[in-house]
Amino acid sequence: MQTSFLQHPNIQYTKQKLKLTAARLVNNHVNLAVTGLSGSGKTAFITSLVNQLIEANEAAHLPFFSVVRESRLIGVKRDVQPNLTFSRFAYEDAMVKLTQTSPEWPSSTKGISQVRLKIKYKKSRGLSQYLTEDATLTLDITDYPGEWLLDLPLLDMDYAQWSRHCQEELNDPLRHDIAGPFFTAVNRLDLNAEGDELALQKIAELYSQYLIDCQTRGYQLLQPGRFILPGELSGAPVLHFFPLTDVQLQQQRGDLNKPVKGSNVELLSQRFEHYKTKVVQPFYKDHFKGFDRQVVLVDCLSALNRGFHSYQDLQKALDWLMGSFQYGSSNILNRLFQPKIDKLVFAASKADHITPEQQTNLVKLLESMLHSARKQIQFDGVSTESTAISAIRASKSGLSQLNGESIPVLQGRNEQGASITLFPGEVPQSCPSPDFWKQQKFEFPKLSPPLMNTQYVLPHIRMDQVLDFLLADKLI
Amino acid sequence: MQTSFLQHPNIQYTKQKLKLTAARLVNNHVNLAVTGLSGSGKTAFITSLVNQLIEANEAAHLPFFSVVRESRLIGVKRDVQPNLTFSRFAYEDAMVKLTQTSPEWPSSTKGISQVRLKIKYKKSRGLSQYLTEDATLTLDITDYPGEWLLDLPLLDMDYAQWSRHCQEELNDPLRHDIAGPFFTAVNRLDLNAEGDELALQKIAELYSQYLIDCQTRGYQLLQPGRFILPGELSGAPVLHFFPLTDVQLQQQRGDLNKPVKGSNVELLSQRFEHYKTKVVQPFYKDHFKGFDRQVVLVDCLSALNRGFHSYQDLQKALDWLMGSFQYGSSNILNRLFQPKIDKLVFAASKADHITPEQQTNLVKLLESMLHSARKQIQFDGVSTESTAISAIRASKSGLSQLNGESIPVLQGRNEQGASITLFPGEVPQSCPSPDFWKQQKFEFPKLSPPLMNTQYVLPHIRMDQVLDFLLADKLI
Numbered sequence: 015m016q017t018s019f020l021q022h023p024n025i026q027y028t029k030q031k032l033k034l035t036a037a038r039l040v041n042n043h044v045n046l047a048v049t050g051l052s053g054s055g056k057t058a059f060i061t062s063l064v065n066q067l068i069e070a071n072e073a074a075h076l077p078f079f080s081v082v083r084e085s086r087l088i089g090v091k092r093d094v095q096p097n098l099t100f101s102r103f104a105y106e107d108a109m110v111k112l113t114q115t116s117p118e119w120p121s122s123t124k125g126i127s128q129v130r131l132k133i134k135y136k137k138s139r140g141l142s143q144y145l146t147e148d149a150t151l152t153l154d155i156t157d158y159p160g161e162w163l164l165d166l167p168l169l170d171m172d173y174a175q176w177s178r179h180c181q182e183e184l185n186d187p188l189r190h191d192i193a194g195p196f197f198t199a200v201n202r203l204d205l206n207a208e209g210d211e212l213a214l215q216k217i218a219e220l221y222s223q224y225l226i227d228c229q230t231r232g233y234q235l236l237q238p239g240r241f242i243l244p245g246e247l248s249g250a251p252v253l254h255f256f257p258l259t260d261v262q263l264q265q266q267r268g269d270l271n272k273p274v275k276g277s278n279v280e281l282l283s284q285r286f287e288h289y290k291t292k293v294v295q296p297f298y299k300d301h302f303k304g305f306d307r308q309v310v311l312v313d314c315l316s317a318l319n320r321g322f323h324s325y326q327d328l329q330k331a332l333d334w335l336m337g338s339f340q341y342g343s344s345n346i347l348n349r350l351f352q353p354k355i356d357k358l359v360f361a362a363s364k365a366d367h368i369t370p371e372q373q374t375n376l377v378k379l380l381e382s383m384l385h386s387a388r389k390q391i392q393f394d395g396v397s398t399e400s401t402a403i404s405a406i407r408a409s410k411s412g413l414s415q416l417n418g419e420s421i422p423v424l425q426g427r428n429e430q431g432a433s434i435t436l437f438p439g440e441v442p443q444s445c446p447s448p449d450f451w452k453q454q455k456f457e458f459p460k461l462s463p464p465l466m467n468t469q470y471v472l473p474h475i476r477m478d479q480v481l482d483f484l485l486a487d488k489l490i
Numbered sequence: 491m492q493t494s495f496l497q498h499p500n501i502q503y504t505k506q507k508l509k510l511t512a513a514r515l516v517n518n519h520v521n522l523a524v525t526g527l528s529g530s531g532k533t534a535f536i537t538s539l540v541n542q543l544i545e546a547n548e549a550a551h552l553p554f555f556s557v558v559r560e561s562r563l564i565g566v567k568r569d570v571q572p573n574l575t576f577s578r579f580a581y582e583d584a585m586v587k588l589t590q591t592s593p594e595w596p597s598s599t600k601g602i603s604q605v606r607l608k609i610k611y612k613k614s615r616g617l618s619q620y621l622t623e624d625a626t627l628t629l630d631i632t633d634y635p636g637e638w639l640l641d642l643p644l645l646d647m648d649y650a651q652w653s654r655h656c657q658e659e660l661n662d663p664l665r666h667d668i669a670g671p672f673f674t675a676v677n678r679l680d681l682n683a684e685g686d687e688l689a690l691q692k693i694a695e696l697y698s699q700y701l702i703d704c705q706t707r708g709y710q711l712l713q714p715g716r717f718i719l720p721g722e723l724s725g726a727p728v729l730h731f732f733p734l735t736d737v738q739l740q741q742q743r744g745d746l747n748k749p750v751k752g753s754n755v756e757l758l759s760q761r762f763e764h765y766k767t768k769v770v771q772p773f774y775k776d777h778f779k780g781f782d783r784q785v786v787l788v789d790c791l792s793a794l795n796r797g798f799h800s801y802q803d804l805q806k807a808l809d810w811l812m813g814s815f816q817y818g819s820s821n822i823l824n825r826l827f828q829p830k831i832d833k834l835v836f837a838a839s840k841a842d843h844i845t846p847e848q849q850t851n852l853v854k855l856l857e858s859m860l861h862s863a864r865k866q867i868q869f870d871g872v873s874t875e876s877t878a879i880s881a882i883r884a885s886k887s888g889l890s891q892l893n894g895e896s897i898p899v900l901q902g903r904n905e906q907g908a909s910i911t912l913f914p915g916e917v918p919q920s921c922p923s924p925d926f927w928k929q930q931k932f933e934f935p936k937l938s939p940p941l942m943n944t945q946y947v948l949p950h951i952r953m954d955q956v957l958d959f960l961l962a963d964k965l966i
Contacts, residue, residue, distance in 0.1 A: 246722035249577035
C-alpha cells in the first residue's frame with residue numbers, strides 16, 4: 015500500500031479523503047442515554063454536562079477531556095432539539111437556580127425533556143493530516159423520570175408472573191406493613207364478579223399510594239413506574255390495575271388464561287397488557303432504540319444512609335435494570351428495540367459528599383453492586399467504565415487537626431445554607447452485613463449547592479473523564 | 491313481494507330476520523361528540539346525559555325520550571371505555587360534588603376523558619314483530635377542552651396566513667391593549683438573525699399570557715388552543731411560536747417561503763407547521779374521525795352579560811367552528827378525516843338562567859348566530875335541530891306580583907348559596923347593536939347547583955328531547 019501511495023499519491027489522497035468524509039458522516043452524531051433511578055442525580059448530571067461543554071474554554075477546568083486539553087474545541091452551542099413535542103431540558107432555569115444568591119438544586123425530572131448540543135471542533139492532526147476543516151458533532155441528551163426506567167422487564171411477564179414478582183417484593187416485612195390498606199381492599203375483591211371499574215380504580219390508588227410511601231422510605235424497585243409519576247396518564251384506566259395476592263393467584267390457577275368474560279380479573283389482566291403495549295413499549299421504542307452511549311448514575315451513599323433495606327433494594331433494582339440492559343445478548347431490550355450502545359459508564363454520583371480518599375472505596379462499592387451484570391456486559395463487547403463523580407461539586411476537601419492528627423474533612427453548606435466542616439465517615443468497599451446497621455449508621459451529609467458568586471462554570475469531580483470516555487473517539 | 495311472502499312465509503321470515511340482524515349490527519354503536527367552546531357547559535352536559543340514562547326509571551322524568559316513554563328501556567350501565575390511556579370521565583366525582591350538602595358544579599375539562607354506556611332496551615314492536623329479544627346500544631362520549639376545538643382551521647393555513655389572521659384579531663382595540671407586552675417583545679426580535687430559542691420561548695409565553703388574559707375577559711376565538719391549556723405539551727418547543735406583526739409580514743414578503751436557514755423566522759414557521767402536523771392533526775384524527783353524532787353547546791347568555799365585544803367574538807368563533815364542521819362539503823374536516831355525522835344538535839346552554847317564556851327568544855338568538863353555517867349544513871343532508879337546554883337545572887320558575895301584575899320569576903341560589911328570587915330580564919331575538927350595551931347591561935345570574943337532598947336524578951330542561959333526537963332512531 016505504501017508503494018501504491020508513492021505511485022499515485024493523488025488517487026490515494028482522494029480515497030483517504032472519501033474514507034474520512036464517510037467516517038465523519040457516520041460518526042457526527044451521539045445519542046446519549048442518561049439513566050439512573052429516581053434521585054440519582056440525572057438532572058444535575060445533564061445540567062453540568064451541558065455547562066461544562068458550553069462554558070469550556072480552559073483546559074484547567076477539564077484537564078482529562080482530550081479535545082479541550084489539545085485546544086481543539088472551538089465552541090459548543092445549544093441547538094433545536096430533535097423532538098419538539100417534548101419539553102426543552104430546562105438548563106437555563108437550572109443555571110438561574112444554581113447561580114442565584116441562595117443557590118438551589120435544579121428541580122427533579124417529572125417528564126421527558128431533551129437538549130441537543132452542536133460541538134464544533136478542530137480535527138486531530140493524527141488522522142486529518144490531509145484535511146484542515148473543522149467538524150461538528152451533534153450530541154442529543156434525553157432526560158426522563160427514573161421511575162419509568164424499571165418498567166422494561168414487565169414486557170417479558172404476563173399478569174400472573176408480574177403478580178408473583180410483586181408478592182415476592184411484598185414479603186419484605188416493611189413493605190408488607192406499608193401495603194396494609196391495599197391488602198385489606200384487594201382481599202375483599204371478588205375477582206370473578208362482574209367488572210367494577212370504580213372498585214378497581216380505588217384499589218389501584220391504594221397500590222399507587224403504597225408505592226409512593228415505599229419511595230419515601232428509600233425503596234427504588236417500584237413498579238409500575240407510572241403509578242408514582244403518571245404524567246399525562248393521570249386518571250386513565252390503563253393505570254387502574256394492581257397485582258393479585260398469593261392466595262388469589264392460587265385460587266385463579268389456570269383460570270388466569272381464560273378469565274370470566276367481563277370479570278374483575280379479566281379487566282385487571284387486560285389493563286396490565288395494555289400498560290405494557292401502550293405505555294412501556296412506546297416509551298422504550300421512542301427513546302432507547304436510538305441511543306449510542308449510556309451513563310448509569312447510582313446514588314450509593316443515600317442508600318447507605320437509609321439502611322440495609324434500602325441498600326438491598328438498590329442492589330435489586332440495579333440487577334433488574336442491568337438485566338434489561340444486557341446489550342448484545344438475546345435479552346428483551348435487544349429483541350424489541352435493537353439498540354446499538356457501545357460504551358457505558360457506571361457513575362457513583364454525589365462523590366463530593368465524601369472525602370477524597372474514600373472515593374476509591376465508593377467505586378469499589380459500586381463495582382461490587384454491579385459485579386454480575388457488568389461481567390455479562392463486558393462479555394457482550396460493550397466498553398464499560400466505573401467511576402465516582404460529582405456533577406455539581408458542593409464541597410471542598412481539606413485537612414483538620416483532631417487530637418494532634420491530620421484528618422481529611424469536607425467543607426460545604428448544610429441544607430439550611432450554613433457553612434459546615436465535617437468528616438462524613440468511611441465508605442465500605444462492599445455491602446455491610448445487616449447487623450452492621452444495627453450497631454451504627456451511615457450519615458453522609460446533604461449539602462446545599464456551592465456558592466457560585468459571579469462564576470458561571472460549575473465545579474465538578476471527574477466530569478471531564480466521563481466526557482472523555484463518552485465522546486473523545488467521536489471528536490478526533 | 492306480498493305474493494312471495496304468502497307462498498314462502500318461512501323463507502321471507504328468515505330474510506327479514508337477517509336484514510334486521512344486519513341493521514342491528516350496524517346500528518348498535520353511537521359515537522357522540524359533545525363540542526362547545528370553553529365554559530359552554532360540556533362537562534355538566536355529559537354528567538347530566540350519563541345521569542339521565544343511568545337513573546332513568548320513570549317516564550315522568552324524561553317524557554320526550556321515546557324509549558323511556560314506551561317503557562322499553564331495560565337499563566343503562568357504564569362500561570369499560572374504548573381507549574384506556576385517556577382519563578375516565580369523572581362522572582362519579584361530579585355526582586359527589588353535585589349531591590353533597592353544599593353542591594358544587596363539576597370541575598371544568600382540562601384534558602381528554604371518555605365514558606362508554608351500554609343501553610339495554612326492548613326493540614319496538616313495529617319493526618321487530620318477528621323478534622322478541624332485547625338489544626344493546628353502545629354509546630361512547632368523549633369530553634375534551636373546548637380550547638382545543640378551534641384549532642382545526644389552522645390546518646388550512648400556512649404561517650403567513652395564520653399571522654395575518656391573528657393580526658386581524660389584534661385590530662380589536664381591547665385585544666390590542668392586552669397584547670401590549672407581546673408587541674413590545676416581538677418588535678424587538680430580529681427575524682433573520684440566528685435562531686434564539688430562549689428569546690422565542692419568552693415571546694411565546696407573552697403571547698400565551700395575552701390569550702389567557704383575553705379568555706378572562708370573555709373572548710373565545712383564541713388560537714393556538716394548546717397555548718391556553720397545554721396538557722402534556724407544557725414546556726415543549728412546539729408551543730414556542732407566535733404570529734408575526736403586520737410590519738414584519740410586509741418586510742418578510744416572499745422570504746417566508748425561503749427563510750434564512752437557522753433564523754428565528756425559520757424556527758417560527760417550522761414550529762407552526764409542527765403544531766399543525768404533530769398536535770392538531772392527531773387530535774382530530776383520534777377523535778373526530780369516528781363521530782356519528784354531535785352536540786354543539788353555546789353559552790349565549792354569558793356572552794350577552796360580558797358585552798358587545800364578547801358577543802361578537804362568540805359569533806366569530808361559531809362561524810370559525812362551523813366553517814370547519816361543514817359536513818358533506820369539501821371542507822377541511824371532510825378531506826382529512828371523513829367523519830360520518832348525520833345528526834347535529836345546537837343547544838343554547840344554561841336555559842335555567844332565564845324565565846321559561848324567554849326560552850323561545852334564546853333559541854331564536856342562537857339560530858341568528860348560526861344562520862349562515864346552519865343553512866350550509868342542512869344543504870349537506872345532515873339533520874339538525876336547535877334548542878335551549880339546561881343540563882343541570884339550578885332554578886325553579888314561578889310568578890311574582892309586582893305593582894299588581896304577575897311577572898315570571900326564577901328562584902334559585904346565588905353563588906354564595908343564598909336563596910334568591912329574580913327576573914333576569916329579556917333575551918333579545920338577535921344580536922343587539924353595540925349602542926344597546928352602552929345604555930344598559932344584561933345581567934343573567936350565576937347560580938349555584940340545585941340542592942339535591944336525597945335525590946340522585948339531576949333536574950334538567952329538555953335533556954329528554956336532546957336524547958330523543960340523538961338516540962331514538964338507534965333504539966327502535
